[in-house]
Amino acid sequence: MKEIRCDVAVIGAGSAGLSAYRAARASGKHAVLIEGGPYGTTCARVGCMPSKLLISAAEAAHALKVAPGFGVHPGTVCIDGTAVMDRVRRERDRFVGFVVENVEELPAGDKIRGYARFTGPDTLQVDEHTTVRAERIVIATGSTPIVPEEWAAAGPRVINSDAVFEWTDLPESVAVIGTGVIGLELGQALHRLGVRVALYARGTSIAQLADPEVLANAGAVLKEELDIRFRTQIVSVKADGSRLALVTRDSGGDERTERYDYVLAAIGRRPNVHALRLDLAGIELDRRGIPLYDKHTMQCGTSPIFIAGDVNDELPLLPEAADQGKIAGHNAGTFPLVTPGLRRTPLTIAFTEPQIATLGAGYGSLCRSHEGCFAVGMVSFANQGRSRVMLQNRGMLRVYGEYGSGRFLGAEMIGPRAEHIGHLLAWAAQAKLTVAAMLDMPFYHPVVEEGVRTALRDLAERLRHPPPEVPQPCPDCTPGT
Ligand SMILES: Cc1cc2nc3c(=O)[nH]c(=O)nc-3n(C[C@H](O)[C@H](O)[C@H](O)COP(=O)(O)OP(=O)(O)OC[C@H]3O[C@@H](n4cnc5c(N)ncnc54)[C@H](O)[C@@H]3O)c2cc1C
Numbered sequence: 001m002k003e004i005r006c007d008v009a010v011i012g013a014g015s016a017g018l019s020a021y022r023a024a025r026a027s028g029k030h031a032v033l034i035e036g037g038p039y040g041t042t043c044a045r046v047g048c049m050p051s052k053l054l055i056s057a058a059e060a061a062h063a064l065k066v067a068p069g070f071g072v073h074p075g076t077v078c079i080d081g082t083a084v085m086d087r088v089r090r091e092r093d094r095f096v097g098f099v100v101e102n103v104e105e106l107p108a109g110d111k112i113r114g115y116a117r118f119t120g121p122d123t124l125q126v127d128e129h130t131t132v133r134a135e136r137i138v139i140a141t142g143s144t145p146i147v148p149e150e151w152a153a154a155g156p157r158v159i160n161s162d163a164v165f166e167w168t169d170l171p172e173s174v175a176v177i178g179t180g181v182i183g184l185e186l187g188q189a190l191h192r193l194g195v196r197v198a199l200y201a202r203g204t205s206i207a208q209l210a211d212p213e214v215l216a217n218a219g220a221v222l223k224e225e226l227d228i229r230f231r232t233q234i235v236s237v238k239a240d241g242s243r244l245a246l247v248t249r250d251s252g253g254d255e256r257t258e259r260y261d262y263v264l265a266a267i268g269r270r271p272n273v274h275a276l277r278l279d280l281a282g283i284e285l286d287r288r289g290i291p292l293y294d295k296h297t298m299q300c301g302t303s304p305i306f307i308a309g310d311v312n313d314e315l316p317l318l319p320e321a322a323d324q325g326k327i328a329g330h331n332a333g334t335f336p337l338v339t340p341g342l343r344r345t346p347l348t349i350a351f352t353e354p355q356i357a358t359l360g361a362g363y364g365s366l367c368r369s370h371e372g373c374f375a376v377g378m379v380s381f382a383n384q385g386r387s388r389v390m391l392q393n394r395g396m397l398r399v400y401g402e403y404g405s406g407r408f409l410g411a412e413m414i415g416p417r418a419e420h421i422g423h424l425l426a427w428a429a430q431a432k433l434t435v436a437a438m439l440d441m442p443f444y445h446p447v448v449e450e451g452v453r454t455a456l457r458d459l460a461e462r463l464r465h466p467p468p469e470v471p472q473p474c475p476d477c478t479p480g481t
């Protein structure tokens with residue numbers, strides 16, 4: 001058994017772990033990076049990058065499909081599934097290659113291969129070959145897709161999102177279970193590439209949306225294109241020759257059996273905490289076994305243990321993993337001096353079409369923290385000038401502002417250019433702009449942002465007429481803090 005002593009041990013060499021390792025080293029400490037799986041990060045290998053590559057191919061196919069609406073007739077369209085998947089894997093490998101190169105450049109003595117688990121508050125066992133004694137530890141072990149055992153028992157054609165990016169060709173049919181971000185992004189992309197796709201949702205949820213009006217609009221807009229079965233339960237998944245038989249029950253109680261090449265489970269991801277023996281780490285855990293931690297310092301209680309990225313299940317997104325890793329690594333380096341790091345205004349984007357974005361304080365959290373003290377403005381993109389010009393006039397934007405201060409709080413939307421509008425509005429929320437100050441900004445013509453201005457004008461008007469008694473909002477629930 002090898003024994004290593006270090007100042008900081010980082011568990012997991014994903015986006016959060018790499019960022020933590022660099023920050024710990026930058027504070028002048030000896031840090032080691034422990035990785036059990038392949039190098040390359042979830043984002044580059046099986047997450048952000050390959051999914052956006054698949055979506056880009058789908059967008060190219062879709063542009064040809066909608067071209068006749070402009071009087072442009074592209075003729076026969078042929079989707080070469082082998083070429084589509086070849087590009088996805090080739091470009092994905094290129095992105096992974098950059099990450100692996102960076103890891104290879106790290107000092108060999110700082111890298112430990114194997115899965116770590118706690119054997120005490122300051123000791124880790126890596127597989128059965130190394131003991132690590134670390135003064136401070138960063139947990140950055142990411143998350144794993146959830147596939148219920150009873151579905152997985154039907155065989156290898158029940159898959160999670162990782163498997164999609166290993167395909168060498170497009171299948172004939174896929175049932176997608178779950179209308180979260182992964183289900184919608186991959187389901188719509190495969191549909192646009194000619195795969196027969198049905199999406200199954202237990203309820204009516206759509207991606208990260210909480211605002212009931214945007215949610216209802218998004219459901220209707222996406223259903224125009226996609227075969228989405230809302231309020232449908234999965235009764236069973238069984239092998240059926242070389243395919244799968246999926247039995248579902250709709251809200252009226254009717255059961256239906258359909259056959260697919262694959263069933264893609266997109267029902268969420270589970271934080272990788274269970275193999276870590278956190279019970280031996282001397283820190284407090286919540287009922288799901290996730291350490292309790294401070295969102296500004298990433299510190300678990302008052303211990304020298306920090307946590308960053310998907311593993312804490314706060315906001316499982318790449319920019320969050322990178323930011324949280326940096327804060328955790330820096331504070332691990334400077335412990336016992338621990339300081340709050342930069343937590344930005346929350347921003348989420350689903351790369352569906354229309355895109356979906358939420359930013360700042362979401363509707364759900366505002367209803368809890370600002371009940372009765374915020375107003376809502378809205379715009380529908382149905383008749384918005386530029387959106388209509390582009391034949392992308394679908395969706396809506398709802399913006400939230402605080403009575404009294406007139407501050408812009410957040411927004412939820414489905415609509416054209418949401419990835420850009422989301423950034424614009426998130427920057428305004430983080431800069432703590434008032435709705436009036438936002439309306440003083442330039443707006444060109446004809447642009448989708450004129451739709452944003454319509455929503456802000458609507459909000460400004462409503463903010464001028466507060467209810468007779470406005471309660472005080474919860475002071476700790478301000479977006480960006
Ligand atoms: C299909 C898909 C699409 C996505 N698209 C986007 C997107 O468009 N935009 C966006 O912002 N986010 C997106 N995400 C989310 C984003 O990929 C993740 O939030 C981010 O990659 C998480 O980084 P992480 O460092 O926390 O985890 P990871 O990158 O998974 O790193 C964790 C590492 O820890 C290792 N590990 C686990 N346990 C141990 C152990 N005991 N010992 C040693 N090592 C261990 C793992 O092998 C892994 O390498 C997407 C995710 C998926 C699945």
Ligand SMILES: NC(=O)c1ccc[n+]([C@@H]2O[C@H](COP(=O)([O-])OP(=O)(O)OC[C@H]3O[C@@H](n4cnc5c(N)ncnc54)[C@H](O)[C@@H]3O)[C@@H](O)[C@H]2O)c1
Pocket residue numbers: 177178179180181182183185200201202203205206207234266267268269315316317348349350351
């Ligand atoms: N564009 C992006 O930023 C992007 C893209 C993909 C993934 N991600 C990240 O990955 C995370 C995981 O994505 P996801 O889509 O797997 O999870 P999710 O939590 O976003 O959605 C899961 C969906 O599955 C449903 N569901 C849960 N259990 C179910 C069951 N037993 N049967 C049927 N439906 C069930 C839920 O109601 C929900 O709609 C996201 O939260 C997001 O942070 C981000």
